[in-house]
Amino acid sequence: MSDIEIIKTEIEAQIASAQEIKALDDVRVGALGKKGRITELLKTLGGMPVEERIEFGKKINVIKAELEAKIAAKKQELETKLLNEKLKSEVIDVTLPCRPEVQGRIHPVSKVYEELVAIFAEMGFEVAEGPDIEDQFHNFNALNTPPNHPARQMQDTFYINNDVSKEFDLDNAYVVRTQTSSVQIRTMEKKQPPIRIIAPGRTYRSDYDATHTPMFHQIEGLVVDKTTTLAHLKGCLYDVMKAFFEVDELPVRFRPSYFPFTEPSAEMDIGCLKTKTELKIGAGTDWLEILGCGMVHPNVLRSCGIAPEEYQGFAFGMGMDRLAMLKYGIPDLRTFFESDVRWLKNYGFTALDFSSMTSGLSNNGGLAR
């Protein structure tokens, strides 16, 4: 073996035994650096005869290339090893939970409001509003319910003294509205037919048990024009209920009833299936009262300056909390108003659960975390 072969073998052994990049670098400098053994050999080429120089030169350049490749390979090997060791030291417990995030909720009554607005908007109903504290004219008298009308007994009314400087006067006192029907009157006072409105809002009656709270939410509807009939009333409410409950089939029943401000008056029942554990809206063996409605009484139109011989229409009112209870399976009305965060989290809706007739009324809080 020539000297050069021996040098090569020695360097190769050094490369192989290098355990760190630094050591390998030392080997590289020792072999290929400015004063390295191979470099030194190359320096001797200049003093050689031409033929020998060519031959030796070739040989030594081959060896140099081989060593360079080996060093590079070894470097790669050592770097990989180093990286693997680093990665090993960087292990974390990925089963740890994520950082806390917050996700708010929309109350079921707001959700039902948005759903009903979406449905009625398709039929051209605008949304009207009125004050919560009302005078008796708007809450009763104009709705064909004069002071001594027996229908006033149907609702336990909260009163507010209209003049604190005087003794309470029942006949002139304000009331906290017992029904959103007062908004009908306020709308008709301002606007001539054709009228199509819904009036959602807070209503108040002095009643407190599992199915009654002193405040609840109603949505009132009013249509007044020259052509709307009792048949339209039935059609409209059927369409609305079917859309609202998002069911394919919804049996409905209309029963004659009485409200002072409509004539004829009716109550609407929807079909359901009651079992011990749940209430399913749709086809079933039971009926569930859902709303009151009727054709607007001519006296009501008259009290708003609308001629009943020329105009007619219908009105209806339903409980929004009750609709929420039925659609979303909420058992107790009182819990709606208790601000219990466990309840709000469970029955509330995420902020992204928007209501639209085209993309769906509800995702049922599908994104809720």
Added chain:
Amino acid sequence: MKFTLSWLKEHLDTTASVDEIVETLTRIGLEVEEVINPAAALEGFNTAKIETVEMHPDSDHLHILRVNTGKETLQVVCGAPNVHEGLIGIYAPTGALIPCYGERLKVAKIRGVESMGMMCSEKELMVGDDHSGIIELPADTAIGVPAAEILNIDPVIEVSITPNRAECLGVRGIARDLAAAGLGTLKPLNIKEIKGTFKSPILVNVMCKDACPTYTARYIKGVNNKAETPKWMKDRLTAIGLRPISALVDITNYINYDLARPLHVFDADKLVGNVTVRMAENGEEFVALNEKSYVLDDKSLGICDDEGVQCLGGIMGGLSKGSFEDTTNVLLECALFNPVCIARTGRKLQLDSDSRARYERWVDPMSNISGNNYATQMILDICGGEASEIEVAGEEKFEAKPVQLRMAKMKSFVGMEIEQEKCAAILRNLGFTVSESEGVITAVSPSWRGDIECEQDLIEEVVRMVGLDNIPAVSMKTADFPKPVLTTLQNNVMMVKHELAMRGMYETVTFSFTDSAIAKYFRRGHQPVDIQNPIINELDEMRPSLLPNLLIGAKNNIARGYTNLAIFEVAPEFFGRTPGEQQTAASGILVGKTSKKDWSGTSRSYDVFDAKAAALAAIGAVKGPIEAPQITTDAPQYYHPGRSGAIRLGRNVLAYFGELHPAVLKALDIKTNVMAFEVFLENIPAPRDGKSKAKKKLELSTLQTVEKDLAFVCDKNVPSINIVTAAKTADRENITDVRIFDVYEGENLAQDKKSIAITVTFQPKEKSYTDAELETLMNKVIFEVGKKTGAALR
């Protein structure tokens, strides 16, 4: 209104089943609330005969019976005292559900003797009250027959009567409606005129014909009020929840429910002088049968003797002159009173009665004399005695206004054609007097109906008999394209709710009233809006702010162990008692920490800046001016004076935010800090370019921005926003942003000084800044900040 099946059949000749009757009642507008039919619970119970009776070897009251059920003979142990051989009673086999106990009967050993079933008492089957022994049926009763067929079972039906159908507060009215609906025939009511054998010693004088158009009275002498009320009458009264009291009271109650005909009976011996029907005097006192005392006014109608008001006309009798067990001479009243007068007095005195319920709706004005005759006959039949001639003050009259029903209107109103012939027949069946011409029916209402005033009333009668379910359902015609339907405020309410929910808060809904003891801290200088008749003391004021109810909610959550809360409400609050004195607030509270403690250390306590951020986010959500508003430190007194602020545009307050005042929280017994915000949606101005959907053109510079930090020292009381504003206005062309990145007080600074460090962002327009230009700009900032705030470069 309750009645029993047998009672109904007293007036209605029908073969219809209970189910058919119930279904029809609801269909014609007499909504059935409940049906109690004890027969439904008696399946498996049959008649059986006791063959032999032996004493139980280990008991002095138990017997061992051999009972023949018609199929087999079984051994039954029985404790009833009335057992005897040959008794036919009701046998319950093992496995039967005993209605009274709600448990199934098991094979049992009673003191060592096996018993296979049970002989039942009335009470055990819930068909009566008798529990003194087992039921004993007539000796010729067949064996093995279902109990429901043999026992005299009378189902009870409860209907809800709407205020317009006063006549259906009597069973006869309900029967008449069912007959009109084709469910049988109304039986005639035979009332004989009773002549009387003497003239009433008590005369009647009606002083106010408006309040009392007709008053009839009859003196009946020698009645026996200790007489037993007949069983059938007691049974019916008991079935509808009325306790039998005495024969005279039972008779008046019965007729009230039978014919919707209120009556009153005075003890004639207690009356002093004649009867005068007059308006009470202001301040006149009256003690009613319910033993309560009432102070009357001159709009209350009194039935009086020489000693004063003895009966509050049409509402309730008096305690002192009513009939009792030893009453022998009576004065029977059957009168008509003005509904408005009755309703007013009842409402004013808050006095309810069965009688008032009928009078304030409608009592048949033609039923006073006939009602008097009917009641007199019943009293004579049950209590004996001798009747006087009837005393009648005023006259009976009923003049209903004829109402027209036009067939064209019928069609355009209902949306369906109903033949004239059919409409006329329906109205006739309901008792209307009908005359017809081409396309028009003229109907005169019967005297028992007081609710028919206009064409729509007749349409309703026809529609309810035709059946609402037979009217077609027609979808509404709508415009080709739906249009936006929400007002700006309505939209804003929705946007704010979603924005705050997006930020992680829970929306809640609470009552519009609150506890005045808490509300008093939140009135912002307004007078309280108190409710005259609150349902409970803790809900006695229309809330001046949403915060009290939110805080009560927080307190309850904390008590349940939920101490980290972020809840809000968007709703009205009230600053006056007049309609319209309310505003829409979006208010929230933040309590405890942003999250429960966790390994990442993310959780921190909520602070004032969380409340401020929520308020600004709400304002931003409705396109409010979140860049421009001023922040002032004059929030209402229920906030911490040094940790709260107002967001305003001049005098217009858009929002308050801050930490709540510890004294207020203490009053509420809340032991933790609470951050709150209140945004007043109506106060937020609409954006100036509200209608325009297009955004301003975006100018993007290609030149790099330059950020420079500057630290200032100023007096502690200088609001930091003043430094920011001053820096921003130093050169509006070049300065695009100013941010505070450090606030420092303490060492190296004087006691009354603080240091505020800001980063100013400069945006070159045409070419990058030279060092000299930048130097000039920085000096402008330093100068401007110094001039506006007195701050010096640190």
